Amino acid sequence: MARSTEATPERDERAGATRASRPPLTRERILLAARDLADREGLAALTMRRLGAELGVEAMSLYGHVRGKDDVLDGLVDVxxxxxxxxxxxxxxxxxxxxxxxxxxxxxxxxxxxxxxxxxxxxxxxxxxxxxxxxxxxxxxxxxxxxxxxxxxxxxxxxxxxxxxxxxxxxxxLTQMGEEVAAVARGERRDEYPAITAVIADADHxxxxxxxxxxxxxxxxxxxxxxxxxxxxxxxxxxAAGADAPISPKCLRSAREGR
Amino acid sequence: MARSTEATPERDERAGATRASRPPLTRERILLAARDLADREGLAALTMRRLGAELGVEAMSLYGHVRGKDDVLDGLVDVxxxxxxxxxxxxxxxxxxxxxxxxxxxxxxxxxxxxxxxxxxxxxxxxxxxxxxxxxxxxxxxxxxxxxxxxxxxxxxxxxxxxxxxxxxxxxxLTQMGEEVAAVARGERRDEYPAITAVIADADHxxxxxxxxxxxxxxxxxxxxxxxxxxxxxxxxxxAAGADAPISPKCLRSAREGR
DNA sequence: ACGGCACCCTTACGTCGTAAGCATACAACG
DNA sequence: CGTTGTATGCTTACGACGTAAGGGTGCCGT
Structure with a gap:
């Protein structure tokens, strides 16, 4: 292929300029980019390909610094x-x-x-x-x-x-709710849900x-x-010294009180 | 195609026997099958294709009773x-x-x-x-x-x-944790995490x-x-009659107490 | 007997995560 | 300066996903 000659300008905007101008890929840089992407477009938009694009890099390039998408997600939690x-x-x-x-x-x-x-x-x-x-x-x-x-x-x-x-x-x-729930929220079901209707009544929660x-x-x-x-x-x-029963006795009787 | 003649036995094991022996597909039947599938194999295994297979049906057949996967998930929550x-x-x-x-x-x-x-x-x-x-x-x-x-x-x-x-x-x-976390859990980091180590010490939580x-x-x-x-x-x-300030004054001063 | 109509199936498209292998640029060394 | 090793990122490819569009089959009311 004539790629090696023809690819020179392409290289300049990818690997070449990349290698020179762009800071090298890092686990931390990836995580921060992931965080920003999630901030901007939500968790569903956080895709390996999309994340790579965000860093000017192909999806598979991320795998050198990150074990996989799960790893990105775990890292994101800690961030x-x-x-x-x-x-x-x-x-x-x-x-x-x-x-x-x-x-x-x-x-x-x-x-x-x-x-x-x-x-x-x-x-x-x-x-x-x-x-x-x-x-x-x-x-x-x-x-x-x-x-x-x-x-x-x-x-x-x-x-x-x-x-x-x-x-x-x-x-x-909860913007996209079913018709029934919407009706309840509007207070049109006082007969069926009296308590909820009463509680929702005052608008400023x-x-x-x-x-x-x-x-x-x-x-x-x-x-x-x-x-x-x-x-x-x-x-x-x-x-005082031992640590056998430091919890109040009340806790021992509460759970499963009725069913 | 000669499908219409050749498909007869195939029909018997699918639509035919199906139509006769299998209860018709229902939103409720789908949701219960989804619940059982999630119980058995986890949320990740809950796939439209897999869910269909669980009901002896193709994935796309579910879409007559359910708006999509999101709908299944929402229904599952309510179940x-x-x-x-x-x-x-x-x-x-x-x-x-x-x-x-x-x-x-x-x-x-x-x-x-x-x-x-x-x-x-x-x-x-x-x-x-x-x-x-x-x-x-x-x-x-x-x-x-x-x-x-x-x-x-x-x-x-x-x-x-x-x-x-x-x-x-x-x-x-938390079975699959990083090496550092595992070390802390084993109590091998008393110098770096003294409080955690002390708290984790007694085994029976x-x-x-x-x-x-x-x-x-x-x-x-x-x-x-x-x-x-x-x-x-x-x-x-x-x-007593109005409902303007029913919350204890204490609540009004607590949040953002320091940062 | 027959027409309509629920059902369900088939095929297909675009996207996902990621395994495998290749190409390139830089660093160390003669 | 030329060579070579190594790290880094790219290309291609595969299987699985959600689901849009359209086709066929059996049941039911007339």
């Missing part, structure tokens, strides 16, 4: 988690740290609706997630939480952040207040658990 | 939600209903890991979800919750169920107790909000 790892780096007030973390994470996830879905779908744990967990656990242990309660708390906080935001986003994205309520619920609840633990330790010195 | 709509149908004890709902939903979602992911990805609201909301809201209004607080509570309960379960499942599916703790946290928190609302109404009769 997002990095946005709320360790806020208030100086403080050792665990409650303030929890409030700040929940608030920041909530905002980050609202700003990137695709991230919630991604976190739900991929169980990835990256370095930023470790940082996040370590930061929170350190404050809680320092504040006198038992290791068990600290662990429970982390899981509760984690689940609360993604779960609540997810549910909020789900309601926001305050999202921020709702999230604040959830935050209070979590922080206050954890604080009361921590106090209960502390008093139990001081009144029953046998348990 | 799952139907499994926890309105437990304790007789009771009017809102707290018991909330506890039962959370418990049942938690079990249902743990049994169908794909459902969590699906609910996270699709904002569908079907009839079963309406039933679920109506049932909960009715009890709460009956118990004296203001419409606003009832609404907030529903969202909190909803987010808690999926969020907590999601997070629990995520940890369970009680999932049931943790969920019970979360349930208590939600129910007790909502109960205290309800009480605060009630006393506020009785001490300040101007607000």
């Amino acid at each position: 997002v988690v990095g946005d709320w790892a360790d806020p208030l780096p100086g403080s050792d007030d665990w409650a303030a740290v929890v409030r700040a973390t929940m608030s920041v994470a909530h905002e980050v996830l609202l700003a990137r609706p695709w991230a919630c879905e991604l976190i739900a779908a991929r169980p990835a744990v990256g370095r930023n997630r470790l940082r996040f967990a370590e930061s929170l656990q350190a404050r809680m242990l320092g504040a006198g939480f038992s290791p068990q309660l600290a662990r429970h708390s982390l899981h509760i906080i984690d689940g609360t952040i993604t779960g609540f935001t997810l549910q909020e986003l789900r309601r926001a994205t 305050d999202h921020a207040a709702e999230f604040a309520l959830m935050t209070d619920l979590v922080v206050d609840g954890l604080e009361s658990m921590r106090r209960r633990e502390a008093t139990a330790r001081s009144t029953d010195p046998r348990r | 799952v939600v139907g499994d926890w709509a309105d437990p304790l149908p007789g009771s009017d004890d809102w707290a018991a209903v909330v506890r039962a709902t959370m418990s049942v939903a938690h079990e249902v979602l743990l049994a169908r890991p794909w459902a969590c992911e699906l609910i996270a990805a699709r904002p569908a609201v079907g009839r079963n979800r309406l039933r679920f909301a109506e049932s909960l809201q009715a009890r709460m209004l009956g118990a004296g919750f203001s419409p606003q607080l009832a609404r907030h509570s529903l969202h909190i309960i909803d987010g808690t169920i999926t969020g907590f379960t999601l997070q629990e499942l995520r940890r369970a599916t 009680d999932h049931a107790a943790e969920f019970a703790l979360m349930t208590d946290l939600v129910v007790d928190g909502l109960e205290s909000m309800r009480r605060r609302e009630a006393t506020a109404r009785s001490t300040d009769p101007r607000r």
Whole structure:
């Protein structure tokens, strides 16, 4: 083929100019491009080919720096988690740290609706997630939480952040709903769904207040658990050292209360 | 073509025997088959072709009863939600209903890991979800919750169920983790992640107790909000009729406390 | 007996993730 | 300066996906 001569200008705009002008492909550059692409066009548009195009590169070229699409997605999760790892780096007030973390994470996830879905779908744990967990656990242990309660708390906080935001986003994205649901939302089904209709009646639903309520619920609840633990330790010195039953007895009777 | 004569035996094993022996295709039959397929082989295996094969039918035959794959997925969400709509149908004890709902939903979602992911990805609201909301809201209004607080509570309960379960499942599916994360889990990084290492140390993590703790946290928190609302109404009769500020003032100051 | 009509099937298109192999440009060395 | 090794990115190709368009077959009311 006469490619080697004829291809010279083509090379200039691809490999040649590329090699010279374009920064080399990197895992990090790929992940950031993926994040921007998802921001702009949603998770569905995040395709290996599309992602390559975004970087001025063919799809298969990505595979030198990334194990596959799953790897990109996992990396993306950790990039997002990095946005709320360790806020208030100086403080050792665990409650303030929890409030700040929940608030920041909530905002980050609202700003990137695709991230919630991604976190739900991929169980990835990256370095930023470790940082996040370590930061929170350190404050809680320092504040006198038992290791068990600290662990429970982390899981509760984690689940609360993604779960609540997810549910909020789900309601926001609910533009294309069935006719029946739309009718209920318009309040035309008072006979069939009286409670929902009554609750929906007042138009101005305050999202921020709702999230604040959830935050209070979590922080206050954890604080009361921590106090209960502390008093139990001081009144029953046998348990002060051991770690056998640090959870309030109330928790043991609640689940499966009826069905 | 000689197909019309040669196809007769083929017809017997397909359309013929089919038409006679097989119940006709239905939206509901499709959704149940989809649920079973997802149960058996996961969400990734849920393909229109595969789903058709499961019903002894070609992929395109499904499109007469279902708008497309999205429609199947949305329907699937509502099928799952139907499994926890309105437990304790007789009771009017809102707290018991909330506890039962959370418990049942938690079990249902743990049994169908794909459902969590699906609910996270699709904002569908079907009839079963309406039933679920109506049932909960009715009890709460009956118990004296203001419409606003009832609404907030529903969202909190909803987010808690999926969020907590999601997070629990995520940890369970974390078999394929990076080498660094595995090392941390084995406790070989005490210097870098001391708090995590300390917290992970005791091996028997009680999932049931943790969920019970979360349930208590939600129910007790909502109960205290309800009480605060009630006393506020009785001490300040101007607000007894109106519904302007039914939320505890505490919620208004909490969010964005630090960053 | 027959016409209409639900059903369901066949074929086809564009897109996806990615395996395998090739071409090119740069770096180190004689 | 010429040679060669190596890393990097490109080309081609395959199978699977969702689904649009159109064709055939059996059942039911008349």
